[in-house]
Amino acid sequence: MKNLLLIAYLDLKESIRAKWFLVYTLVFGGMIALFFIAGVTQSQVMGFSGLSRLLLMYIQVTIVILPIFILITTVRSISGDRDTHILEYMLSFPISLKQYYWGKVLGRFITVFLPVFFAMFLAIIYGVFIGAEIPWDIFILYTGLLFSLSSAFLGIAFFISSFVKSSEIALGLSFFIWIFLLAFIDIALISLMMQNRFDETLIISIALLNPMEMFRVAAISLFDPSLTVMGPVAFYILDTFKQTTFVLLSIAYPVILGLVFAFLGYIIFAKKDLV
Template sequence: MNAFLRAAWLDITESLRARWFMFYSMVFGGIVVLLFVFGLTESRILGFTGLSRLLVTYIQLCVAILPIFVLITTVRSLAGDRDAGIFEYMLSLPVGLAAWYWGKMIGRFTVVFLPVFLAMAGAAAYSEYREIGVPWDLFAVYTALLVSLAWSFLGFGMLISTLARSPDVAQTGAFLLWLLLLMFLDLVLLGVMVREQMPLEVVVAIAVANPLQSFRTAAILLFDPQMVVLGPAAYVILDTLGREGYLALALAWPLTVGTLSAALGYRLFRRGDLP
Protein backbone atom coordinates (compact mmCIF):
# COMPACT_ATOMS: atom_id res chain seq x y z
CA MET A 1 0.00 0.00 0.00
CA ASN A 2 2.88 2.36 0.76
CA ALA A 3 4.41 1.71 -2.65
CA PHE A 4 1.01 2.18 -4.29
CA LEU A 5 0.50 5.57 -2.63
CA ARG A 6 4.01 6.71 -3.50
CA ALA A 7 3.55 5.74 -7.14
CA ALA A 8 0.27 7.65 -7.26
CA TRP A 9 1.79 10.71 -5.60
CA LEU A 10 4.78 10.61 -7.97
CA ASP A 11 2.49 10.67 -11.00
CA ILE A 12 0.43 13.50 -9.49
CA THR A 13 3.47 15.68 -8.78
CA GLU A 14 4.91 15.05 -12.24
CA SER A 15 1.60 15.96 -13.89
CA LEU A 16 1.18 19.13 -11.84
CA ARG A 17 4.53 20.37 -13.17
CA ALA A 18 3.63 19.60 -16.78
CA ARG A 19 2.46 22.27 -19.19
CA TRP A 20 -0.46 20.19 -20.40
CA PHE A 21 -2.00 20.22 -16.92
CA MET A 22 -1.99 24.02 -16.80
CA PHE A 23 -3.62 24.18 -20.23
CA TYR A 24 -6.06 21.43 -19.27
CA SER A 25 -7.11 23.29 -16.11
CA MET A 26 -7.46 26.58 -17.97
CA VAL A 27 -9.77 24.96 -20.53
CA PHE A 28 -12.33 23.70 -18.01
CA GLY A 29 -12.02 26.72 -15.75
CA GLY A 30 -12.37 28.99 -18.76
CA ILE A 31 -15.51 27.18 -19.92
CA VAL A 32 -17.25 27.83 -16.61
CA VAL A 33 -16.18 31.48 -16.58
CA LEU A 34 -17.44 31.99 -20.14
CA LEU A 35 -20.77 30.35 -19.29
CA PHE A 36 -21.20 32.77 -16.40
CA VAL A 37 -20.13 35.72 -18.56
CA PHE A 38 -22.70 34.86 -21.23
CA GLY A 39 -25.38 34.78 -18.55
CA LEU A 40 -26.49 31.18 -18.83
CA THR A 41 -27.33 31.15 -15.12
CA GLU A 42 -29.97 33.79 -15.80
CA SER A 43 -31.55 32.11 -18.83
CA ARG A 44 -34.42 29.64 -18.93
CA ILE A 45 -34.47 26.69 -21.32
CA LEU A 46 -36.85 23.73 -20.93
CA GLY A 47 -37.65 24.98 -17.45
CA PHE A 48 -34.01 24.94 -16.29
CA THR A 49 -32.65 28.08 -14.68
CA GLY A 50 -29.73 29.08 -12.51
CA LEU A 51 -26.87 26.62 -12.10
CA SER A 52 -28.98 23.81 -13.60
CA ARG A 53 -28.78 25.45 -17.03
CA LEU A 54 -25.02 25.96 -16.69
CA LEU A 55 -24.48 22.34 -15.64
CA VAL A 56 -26.46 21.06 -18.62
CA THR A 57 -24.28 23.04 -21.02
CA TYR A 58 -21.08 22.17 -19.18
CA ILE A 59 -21.85 18.44 -19.31
CA GLN A 60 -22.55 18.58 -23.03
CA LEU A 61 -19.18 20.26 -23.61
CA CYS A 62 -17.43 17.63 -21.47
CA VAL A 63 -18.68 14.91 -23.82
CA ALA A 64 -16.45 16.29 -26.58
CA ILE A 65 -13.52 17.65 -24.57
CA LEU A 66 -12.90 15.35 -21.60
CA PRO A 67 -12.40 11.99 -23.41
CA ILE A 68 -9.78 13.22 -25.87
CA PHE A 69 -7.87 15.05 -23.13
CA VAL A 70 -7.87 11.94 -20.91
CA LEU A 71 -6.80 9.67 -23.76
CA ILE A 72 -4.00 11.84 -25.14
CA THR A 73 -2.49 12.63 -21.74
CA THR A 74 -2.74 9.03 -20.51
CA VAL A 75 -1.41 7.14 -23.52
CA ARG A 76 1.90 8.96 -23.24
CA SER A 77 2.27 7.69 -19.69
CA LEU A 78 3.52 4.12 -20.12
CA ALA A 79 4.55 4.58 -23.75
CA GLY A 80 6.60 7.65 -22.83
CA ASP A 81 8.28 5.87 -19.93
CA ARG A 82 9.13 2.94 -22.19
CA ASP A 83 10.55 5.24 -24.85
CA ALA A 84 12.64 7.13 -22.26
CA GLY A 85 14.05 3.91 -20.79
CA ILE A 86 12.48 4.43 -17.34
CA PHE A 87 11.19 0.86 -17.06
CA GLU A 88 14.62 -0.61 -16.39
CA TYR A 89 15.17 1.89 -13.59
CA MET A 90 11.73 1.30 -12.06
CA LEU A 91 12.06 -2.48 -12.13
CA SER A 92 15.34 -2.24 -10.26
CA LEU A 93 13.62 -0.56 -7.29
CA PRO A 94 11.76 -2.43 -4.53
CA VAL A 95 8.38 -1.43 -5.97
CA GLY A 96 5.86 -4.06 -7.03
CA LEU A 97 4.72 -3.90 -10.63
CA ALA A 98 1.05 -3.92 -9.58
CA ALA A 99 1.60 -1.09 -7.08
CA TRP A 100 3.39 0.98 -9.69
CA TYR A 101 0.86 0.36 -12.48
CA TRP A 102 -2.31 0.92 -10.45
CA GLY A 103 -0.74 3.73 -8.47
CA LYS A 104 0.09 5.45 -11.72
CA MET A 105 -3.50 5.00 -12.90
CA ILE A 106 -5.02 6.38 -9.69
CA GLY A 107 -2.63 9.30 -9.75
CA ARG A 108 -3.51 10.07 -13.35
CA PHE A 109 -7.24 9.82 -12.57
CA THR A 110 -6.83 12.33 -9.74
CA VAL A 111 -5.07 14.75 -12.07
CA VAL A 112 -7.53 14.50 -14.96
CA PHE A 113 -10.67 14.61 -12.81
CA LEU A 114 -9.65 17.32 -10.35
CA PRO A 115 -9.86 20.32 -12.76
CA VAL A 116 -13.24 19.13 -14.07
CA PHE A 117 -14.67 18.82 -10.57
CA LEU A 118 -13.11 22.04 -9.26
CA ALA A 119 -14.65 23.97 -12.15
CA MET A 120 -18.09 22.64 -11.22
CA ALA A 121 -17.47 23.20 -7.49
CA GLY A 122 -16.36 26.77 -8.19
CA ALA A 123 -19.54 27.38 -10.16
CA ALA A 124 -21.61 25.97 -7.28
CA ALA A 125 -19.80 28.13 -4.71
CA TYR A 126 -20.29 31.25 -6.82
CA SER A 127 -23.96 30.41 -7.28
CA GLU A 128 -24.41 30.06 -3.52
CA TYR A 129 -22.69 33.40 -3.04
CA ARG A 130 -24.97 35.07 -5.61
CA GLU A 131 -27.98 33.23 -4.14
CA ILE A 132 -28.78 31.79 -7.55
CA GLY A 133 -29.56 28.35 -6.17
CA VAL A 134 -27.67 25.08 -6.49
CA PRO A 135 -29.45 21.81 -7.39
CA TRP A 136 -27.22 19.61 -5.23
CA ASP A 137 -28.92 16.37 -6.31
CA LEU A 138 -28.22 17.19 -9.97
CA PHE A 139 -24.69 18.29 -9.05
CA ALA A 140 -24.04 14.93 -7.35
CA VAL A 141 -25.34 12.88 -10.28
CA TYR A 142 -23.35 14.88 -12.82
CA THR A 143 -20.22 14.46 -10.70
CA ALA A 144 -20.75 10.69 -10.58
CA LEU A 145 -21.28 10.58 -14.36
CA LEU A 146 -18.05 12.52 -14.94
CA VAL A 147 -16.17 10.11 -12.65
CA SER A 148 -17.52 7.20 -14.66
CA LEU A 149 -16.66 8.78 -18.03
CA ALA A 150 -13.15 9.80 -16.99
CA TRP A 151 -12.43 6.36 -15.52
CA SER A 152 -13.56 4.54 -18.67
CA PHE A 153 -11.31 6.54 -20.97
CA LEU A 154 -8.48 6.34 -18.48
CA GLY A 155 -8.74 2.56 -18.72
CA PHE A 156 -8.71 2.78 -22.52
CA GLY A 157 -5.65 5.01 -22.33
CA MET A 158 -3.76 2.63 -20.04
CA LEU A 159 -4.50 -0.29 -22.37
CA ILE A 160 -3.40 1.61 -25.48
CA SER A 161 -0.21 2.85 -23.83
CA THR A 162 0.60 -0.75 -22.85
CA LEU A 163 0.13 -2.03 -26.40
CA ALA A 164 1.92 0.83 -28.16
CA ARG A 165 5.71 0.80 -28.36
CA SER A 166 6.17 4.52 -28.89
CA PRO A 167 4.36 7.72 -27.82
CA ASP A 168 3.48 8.54 -31.45
CA VAL A 169 1.80 5.19 -32.02
CA ALA A 170 -0.03 5.54 -28.69
CA GLN A 171 -1.37 8.98 -29.59
CA THR A 172 -2.50 7.76 -33.01
CA GLY A 173 -4.33 4.82 -31.45
CA ALA A 174 -6.00 7.07 -28.88
CA PHE A 175 -7.15 9.51 -31.54
CA LEU A 176 -8.55 6.71 -33.73
CA LEU A 177 -10.44 5.23 -30.78
CA TRP A 178 -11.94 8.63 -29.95
CA LEU A 179 -13.00 9.12 -33.58
CA LEU A 180 -14.58 5.66 -33.70
CA LEU A 181 -16.62 6.24 -30.54
CA LEU A 182 -17.55 9.72 -31.73
CA MET A 183 -18.81 8.31 -35.04
CA PHE A 184 -21.07 5.91 -33.15
CA LEU A 185 -22.47 8.82 -31.15
CA ASP A 186 -26.15 9.49 -31.83
CA LEU A 187 -26.42 6.24 -33.80
CA VAL A 188 -24.51 7.62 -36.81
CA LEU A 189 -23.02 4.35 -38.01
CA LEU A 190 -25.94 2.37 -36.62
CA GLY A 191 -28.08 3.67 -39.46
CA VAL A 192 -26.64 0.83 -41.51
CA MET A 193 -27.97 -1.64 -38.95
CA VAL A 194 -31.40 -0.05 -39.12
CA ARG A 195 -31.37 -0.44 -42.90
CA GLU A 196 -30.58 -4.11 -42.39
CA GLN A 197 -33.76 -4.27 -40.29
CA MET A 198 -32.04 -5.33 -37.11
CA PRO A 199 -34.24 -5.29 -33.97
CA LEU A 200 -34.38 -1.87 -32.37
CA GLU A 201 -33.37 -3.35 -29.01
CA VAL A 202 -30.12 -4.64 -30.53
CA VAL A 203 -29.38 -1.29 -32.17
CA VAL A 204 -29.95 0.59 -28.90
CA ALA A 205 -27.84 -1.92 -26.94
CA ILE A 206 -24.91 -1.45 -29.34
CA ALA A 207 -25.27 2.33 -29.07
CA VAL A 208 -25.42 2.36 -25.26
CA ALA A 209 -22.33 0.11 -25.12
CA ASN A 210 -20.41 3.20 -26.26
CA PRO A 211 -19.38 5.04 -23.04
CA LEU A 212 -19.80 8.38 -24.79
CA GLN A 213 -23.36 7.52 -25.80
CA SER A 214 -24.34 6.14 -22.39
CA PHE A 215 -22.97 9.26 -20.71
CA ARG A 216 -24.70 11.64 -23.10
CA THR A 217 -27.99 9.76 -22.93
CA ALA A 218 -27.89 9.87 -19.12
CA ALA A 219 -27.21 13.61 -19.26
CA ILE A 220 -30.18 14.06 -21.59
CA LEU A 221 -32.36 11.98 -19.27
CA LEU A 222 -31.63 14.30 -16.35
CA PHE A 223 -33.07 17.38 -18.06
CA ASP A 224 -35.51 15.63 -20.43
CA PRO A 225 -37.17 12.69 -18.62
CA GLN A 226 -38.92 11.58 -21.83
CA MET A 227 -35.74 11.85 -23.97
CA VAL A 228 -37.74 13.24 -26.87
CA VAL A 229 -34.61 13.98 -28.94
CA LEU A 230 -33.76 10.26 -29.12
CA GLY A 231 -37.04 9.33 -30.79
CA PRO A 232 -38.12 5.65 -30.67
CA ALA A 233 -34.89 4.68 -28.90
CA ALA A 234 -36.18 6.46 -25.79
CA TYR A 235 -39.11 4.05 -25.51
CA VAL A 236 -36.76 1.05 -25.59
CA ILE A 237 -34.55 2.51 -22.87
CA LEU A 238 -37.34 3.69 -20.59
CA ASP A 239 -39.54 0.62 -21.03
CA THR A 240 -36.63 -1.77 -20.45
CA LEU A 241 -34.72 -0.08 -17.63
CA GLY A 242 -36.67 2.94 -16.47
CA ARG A 243 -35.11 6.24 -15.41
CA GLU A 244 -33.31 5.03 -12.28
CA GLY A 245 -32.26 1.77 -13.93
CA TYR A 246 -30.68 3.52 -16.89
CA LEU A 247 -28.87 6.03 -14.69
CA ALA A 248 -27.44 3.12 -12.70
CA LEU A 249 -26.35 1.45 -15.95
CA ALA A 250 -24.80 4.67 -17.25
CA LEU A 251 -22.73 4.89 -14.06
CA ALA A 252 -21.75 1.23 -13.76
CA TRP A 253 -21.05 0.32 -17.39
CA PRO A 254 -18.25 2.87 -18.13
CA LEU A 255 -16.64 2.05 -14.76
CA THR A 256 -16.70 -1.63 -15.64
CA VAL A 257 -15.32 -1.09 -19.14
CA GLY A 258 -12.54 1.16 -17.83
CA THR A 259 -11.57 -1.30 -15.10
CA LEU A 260 -11.53 -4.27 -17.48
CA SER A 261 -9.46 -2.33 -20.03
CA ALA A 262 -6.95 -1.31 -17.37
CA ALA A 263 -6.82 -4.89 -16.03
CA LEU A 264 -6.12 -6.23 -19.52
CA GLY A 265 -3.45 -3.58 -19.94
CA TYR A 266 -1.83 -4.64 -16.66
CA ARG A 267 -1.88 -8.30 -17.71
CA LEU A 268 -0.17 -7.50 -21.00
CA PHE A 269 2.22 -5.13 -19.27
CA ARG A 270 3.22 -7.75 -16.74
CA ARG A 271 3.79 -10.35 -19.43
CA GLY A 272 5.81 -8.02 -21.60
CA ASP A 273 8.10 -6.44 -19.02
CA LEU A 274 8.78 -9.09 -16.41
CA PRO A 275 11.45 -11.70 -17.12
Protein backbone atom coordinates in the same frame (compact mmCIF):
# COMPACT_ATOMS: atom_id res chain seq x y z
CA MET B 1 0.83 0.19 -0.36
CA LYS B 2 3.46 2.77 0.57
CA ASN B 3 5.31 2.31 -2.73
CA LEU B 4 2.04 2.44 -4.68
CA LEU B 5 1.11 5.77 -3.08
CA LEU B 6 4.63 7.04 -3.72
CA ILE B 7 4.35 6.22 -7.43
CA ALA B 8 0.94 7.92 -7.51
CA TYR B 9 2.41 11.00 -5.83
CA LEU B 10 5.33 11.16 -8.25
CA ASP B 11 3.01 10.81 -11.25
CA LEU B 12 0.75 13.51 -9.82
CA LYS B 13 3.68 15.90 -9.36
CA GLU B 14 4.97 15.17 -12.84
CA SER B 15 1.53 15.80 -14.36
CA ILE B 16 1.04 19.09 -12.51
CA ARG B 17 4.41 20.32 -13.79
CA ALA B 18 3.50 19.43 -17.37
CA LYS B 19 2.06 22.09 -19.67
CA TRP B 20 -0.80 19.82 -20.73
CA PHE B 21 -2.19 19.89 -17.18
CA LEU B 22 -2.32 23.68 -17.23
CA VAL B 23 -4.12 23.61 -20.57
CA TYR B 24 -6.42 20.85 -19.33
CA THR B 25 -7.37 22.86 -16.24
CA LEU B 26 -7.81 26.12 -18.16
CA VAL B 27 -10.09 24.47 -20.73
CA PHE B 28 -12.63 23.25 -18.20
CA GLY B 29 -12.29 26.20 -15.83
CA GLY B 30 -12.48 28.53 -18.83
CA MET B 31 -15.71 26.91 -20.01
CA ILE B 32 -17.40 27.64 -16.70
CA ALA B 33 -16.09 31.22 -16.75
CA LEU B 34 -17.29 31.66 -20.34
CA PHE B 35 -20.76 30.40 -19.44
CA PHE B 36 -20.92 32.93 -16.60
CA ILE B 37 -19.78 35.77 -18.87
CA ALA B 38 -22.32 34.77 -21.52
CA GLY B 39 -25.08 35.03 -18.93
CA VAL B 40 -26.15 31.40 -19.14
CA THR B 41 -27.46 31.38 -15.58
CA GLN B 42 -29.74 34.34 -16.32
CA SER B 43 -31.31 32.80 -19.44
CA GLN B 44 -33.93 30.12 -19.90
CA VAL B 45 -34.22 27.59 -22.71
CA MET B 46 -36.76 24.72 -22.87
CA GLY B 47 -37.58 25.31 -19.20
CA PHE B 48 -33.95 25.00 -18.04
CA SER B 49 -32.56 28.04 -16.24
CA GLY B 50 -29.99 29.07 -13.68
CA LEU B 51 -27.37 26.57 -12.61
CA SER B 52 -29.37 23.68 -14.06
CA ARG B 53 -28.88 25.01 -17.58
CA LEU B 54 -25.22 25.82 -16.91
CA LEU B 55 -24.54 22.28 -15.70
CA LEU B 56 -26.40 20.87 -18.69
CA MET B 57 -24.25 22.88 -21.13
CA TYR B 58 -21.08 22.00 -19.23
CA ILE B 59 -21.82 18.30 -19.25
CA GLN B 60 -22.67 18.31 -22.97
CA VAL B 61 -19.33 19.96 -23.83
CA THR B 62 -17.43 17.74 -21.40
CA ILE B 63 -18.65 14.56 -23.06
CA VAL B 64 -16.71 15.48 -26.22
CA ILE B 65 -13.59 17.06 -24.70
CA LEU B 66 -12.95 14.91 -21.62
CA PRO B 67 -12.39 11.53 -23.36
CA ILE B 68 -9.80 12.83 -25.85
CA PHE B 69 -7.96 14.78 -23.12
CA ILE B 70 -7.75 11.66 -20.97
CA LEU B 71 -6.63 9.48 -23.88
CA ILE B 72 -3.90 11.72 -25.29
CA THR B 73 -2.47 12.60 -21.86
CA THR B 74 -2.62 9.10 -20.39
CA VAL B 75 -1.89 6.83 -23.33
CA ARG B 76 1.79 7.79 -23.13
CA SER B 77 2.01 7.21 -19.39
CA ILE B 78 3.80 3.85 -19.59
CA SER B 79 4.98 3.96 -23.21
CA GLY B 80 6.51 7.40 -22.56
CA ASP B 81 8.41 6.07 -19.52
CA ARG B 82 9.59 3.18 -21.68
CA ASP B 83 10.80 5.53 -24.45
CA THR B 84 12.74 7.73 -22.01
CA HIS B 85 14.07 4.73 -20.03
CA ILE B 86 12.38 6.03 -16.87
CA LEU B 87 10.58 2.70 -16.57
CA GLU B 88 13.85 0.78 -16.43
CA TYR B 89 15.20 3.23 -13.85
CA MET B 90 12.08 3.04 -11.65
CA LEU B 91 12.06 -0.75 -11.66
CA SER B 92 15.67 -0.78 -10.47
CA PHE B 93 14.27 0.24 -7.07
CA PRO B 94 12.46 -2.25 -4.79
CA ILE B 95 9.12 -1.56 -6.49
CA SER B 96 6.94 -4.34 -7.90
CA LEU B 97 5.25 -4.19 -11.28
CA LYS B 98 1.86 -4.12 -9.54
CA GLN B 99 2.84 -1.14 -7.40
CA TYR B 100 4.24 0.75 -10.37
CA TYR B 101 1.26 0.10 -12.65
CA TRP B 102 -1.56 0.78 -10.18
CA GLY B 103 0.32 3.71 -8.69
CA LYS B 104 0.41 5.28 -12.16
CA VAL B 105 -3.31 4.56 -12.57
CA LEU B 106 -4.19 6.17 -9.23
CA GLY B 107 -2.02 9.23 -9.79
CA ARG B 108 -3.30 9.82 -13.30
CA PHE B 109 -6.93 9.39 -12.25
CA ILE B 110 -6.57 12.14 -9.65
CA THR B 111 -4.98 14.34 -12.29
CA VAL B 112 -7.71 13.93 -14.90
CA PHE B 113 -10.74 13.90 -12.59
CA LEU B 114 -10.09 16.76 -10.17
CA PRO B 115 -9.99 19.62 -12.75
CA VAL B 116 -13.38 18.72 -14.24
CA PHE B 117 -14.86 18.25 -10.78
CA PHE B 118 -13.50 21.54 -9.41
CA ALA B 119 -14.76 23.41 -12.49
CA MET B 120 -18.27 22.14 -11.75
CA PHE B 121 -17.81 22.82 -8.04
CA LEU B 122 -16.83 26.39 -8.93
CA ALA B 123 -20.23 26.80 -10.57
CA ILE B 124 -21.93 25.66 -7.37
CA ILE B 125 -19.90 28.14 -5.29
CA TYR B 126 -20.89 30.92 -7.69
CA GLY B 127 -24.52 29.86 -7.42
CA VAL B 128 -24.38 30.04 -3.62
CA PHE B 129 -22.77 33.48 -3.88
CA ILE B 130 -25.51 34.93 -6.10
CA GLY B 131 -28.26 33.21 -4.14
CA ALA B 132 -29.38 30.87 -6.92
CA GLU B 133 -31.19 27.62 -6.31
CA ILE B 134 -28.63 24.83 -6.12
CA PRO B 135 -29.56 21.55 -7.88
CA TRP B 136 -27.64 19.35 -5.43
CA ASP B 137 -29.13 16.12 -6.73
CA ILE B 138 -28.04 16.89 -10.29
CA PHE B 139 -24.59 17.99 -9.08
CA ILE B 140 -24.07 14.72 -7.17
CA LEU B 141 -25.26 12.58 -10.09
CA TYR B 142 -23.13 14.54 -12.56
CA THR B 143 -20.13 13.98 -10.30
CA GLY B 144 -20.82 10.25 -10.47
CA LEU B 145 -21.16 10.40 -14.27
CA LEU B 146 -17.88 12.31 -14.63
CA PHE B 147 -16.19 9.83 -12.30
CA SER B 148 -17.42 6.89 -14.37
CA LEU B 149 -16.53 8.43 -17.74
CA SER B 150 -13.03 9.28 -16.47
CA SER B 151 -12.63 5.71 -15.19
CA ALA B 152 -13.65 4.18 -18.52
CA PHE B 153 -11.25 6.15 -20.70
CA LEU B 154 -8.44 6.00 -18.17
CA GLY B 155 -8.67 2.19 -18.25
CA ILE B 156 -8.71 2.19 -22.06
CA ALA B 157 -5.71 4.52 -22.16
CA PHE B 158 -3.64 2.34 -19.80
CA PHE B 159 -4.63 -0.73 -21.79
CA ILE B 160 -3.22 0.87 -24.94
CA SER B 161 -0.14 2.17 -23.15
CA SER B 162 0.65 -1.29 -21.76
CA PHE B 163 1.30 -2.97 -25.12
CA VAL B 164 2.27 -0.10 -27.45
CA LYS B 165 5.97 0.71 -27.34
CA SER B 166 5.89 3.84 -29.51
CA SER B 167 4.20 7.00 -28.20
CA GLU B 168 3.27 7.99 -31.76
CA ILE B 169 1.36 4.75 -32.31
CA ALA B 170 -0.30 5.13 -28.91
CA LEU B 171 -1.51 8.62 -29.83
CA GLY B 172 -2.78 7.38 -33.18
CA LEU B 173 -4.77 4.60 -31.53
CA SER B 174 -6.24 6.96 -28.98
CA PHE B 175 -7.45 9.34 -31.71
CA PHE B 176 -8.94 6.44 -33.65
CA ILE B 177 -10.84 5.16 -30.60
CA TRP B 178 -12.13 8.64 -29.78
CA ILE B 179 -13.32 9.32 -33.33
CA PHE B 180 -14.89 5.86 -33.60
CA LEU B 181 -16.86 6.28 -30.36
CA LEU B 182 -17.73 9.87 -31.21
CA ALA B 183 -19.19 8.75 -34.53
CA PHE B 184 -21.74 6.67 -32.61
CA ILE B 185 -22.42 9.20 -29.88
CA ASP B 186 -25.81 10.15 -31.31
CA ILE B 187 -28.19 7.25 -31.79
CA ALA B 188 -29.97 9.26 -34.46
CA LEU B 189 -26.89 8.98 -36.66
CA ILE B 190 -27.15 5.20 -36.58
CA SER B 191 -30.23 5.53 -38.79
CA LEU B 192 -27.81 4.80 -41.61
CA MET B 193 -27.45 1.31 -40.18
CA MET B 194 -31.21 0.97 -39.96
CA GLN B 195 -31.43 1.33 -43.72
CA ASN B 196 -29.72 -2.05 -43.94
CA ARG B 197 -32.74 -3.51 -42.11
CA PHE B 198 -30.92 -4.34 -38.89
CA ASP B 199 -33.12 -4.91 -35.87
CA GLU B 200 -33.61 -1.63 -33.99
CA THR B 201 -33.12 -3.31 -30.62
CA LEU B 202 -29.74 -4.64 -31.71
CA ILE B 203 -28.63 -1.25 -33.05
CA ILE B 204 -29.68 0.65 -29.91
CA SER B 205 -28.07 -1.98 -27.68
CA ILE B 206 -24.79 -1.64 -29.57
CA ALA B 207 -25.00 2.13 -29.26
CA LEU B 208 -25.51 1.91 -25.49
CA LEU B 209 -22.33 -0.17 -25.18
CA ASN B 210 -20.56 3.09 -25.96
CA PRO B 211 -19.74 4.74 -22.58
CA MET B 212 -20.02 8.17 -24.17
CA GLU B 213 -23.58 7.42 -25.29
CA MET B 214 -24.52 6.06 -21.86
CA PHE B 215 -23.12 9.23 -20.31
CA ARG B 216 -25.06 11.46 -22.72
CA VAL B 217 -28.41 9.71 -22.32
CA ALA B 218 -28.13 9.65 -18.52
CA ALA B 219 -27.19 13.35 -18.41
CA ILE B 220 -30.18 14.31 -20.57
CA SER B 221 -32.55 12.10 -18.57
CA LEU B 222 -31.82 14.10 -15.40
CA PHE B 223 -33.39 17.17 -17.02
CA ASP B 224 -35.78 15.49 -19.44
CA PRO B 225 -37.01 12.21 -17.88
CA SER B 226 -39.15 11.46 -20.96
CA LEU B 227 -36.14 11.96 -23.27
CA THR B 228 -38.30 13.87 -25.75
CA VAL B 229 -35.25 15.52 -27.33
CA MET B 230 -33.98 12.09 -28.44
CA GLY B 231 -37.03 11.14 -30.45
CA PRO B 232 -38.41 7.60 -30.90
CA VAL B 233 -35.37 5.93 -29.38
CA ALA B 234 -36.49 7.29 -26.01
CA PHE B 235 -39.48 4.97 -25.97
CA TYR B 236 -37.23 1.91 -26.26
CA ILE B 237 -34.96 3.11 -23.44
CA LEU B 238 -37.85 4.05 -21.16
CA ASP B 239 -39.64 0.76 -21.85
CA THR B 240 -36.47 -1.18 -21.01
CA PHE B 241 -35.18 0.76 -18.00
CA LYS B 242 -36.55 2.97 -15.29
CA GLN B 243 -34.80 6.35 -15.14
CA THR B 244 -33.14 5.62 -11.79
CA THR B 245 -31.99 2.20 -12.97
CA PHE B 246 -30.59 3.63 -16.18
CA VAL B 247 -28.67 6.42 -14.40
CA LEU B 248 -27.15 3.92 -11.95
CA LEU B 249 -26.26 1.63 -14.85
CA SER B 250 -24.68 4.60 -16.65
CA ILE B 251 -22.41 5.13 -13.64
CA ALA B 252 -21.60 1.48 -12.92
CA TYR B 253 -21.03 0.29 -16.50
CA PRO B 254 -18.20 2.72 -17.46
CA VAL B 255 -16.45 2.10 -14.12
CA ILE B 256 -16.55 -1.66 -14.67
CA LEU B 257 -15.43 -1.20 -18.28
CA GLY B 258 -12.50 0.92 -17.18
CA LEU B 259 -11.46 -1.59 -14.51
CA VAL B 260 -11.64 -4.46 -17.01
CA PHE B 261 -9.39 -2.64 -19.49
CA ALA B 262 -7.03 -1.57 -16.70
CA PHE B 263 -6.69 -5.19 -15.47
CA LEU B 264 -6.13 -6.42 -19.03
CA GLY B 265 -3.48 -3.75 -19.41
CA TYR B 266 -1.79 -4.90 -16.22
CA ILE B 267 -1.77 -8.54 -17.38
CA ILE B 268 -0.14 -7.52 -20.66
CA PHE B 269 2.28 -5.17 -18.89
CA ALA B 270 3.35 -7.87 -16.41
CA LYS B 271 3.92 -10.58 -19.03
CA LYS B 272 5.61 -8.77 -21.91
CA ASP B 273 9.14 -7.40 -22.22
CA LEU B 274 9.28 -4.19 -20.21
CA VAL B 275 12.09 -2.43 -22.05
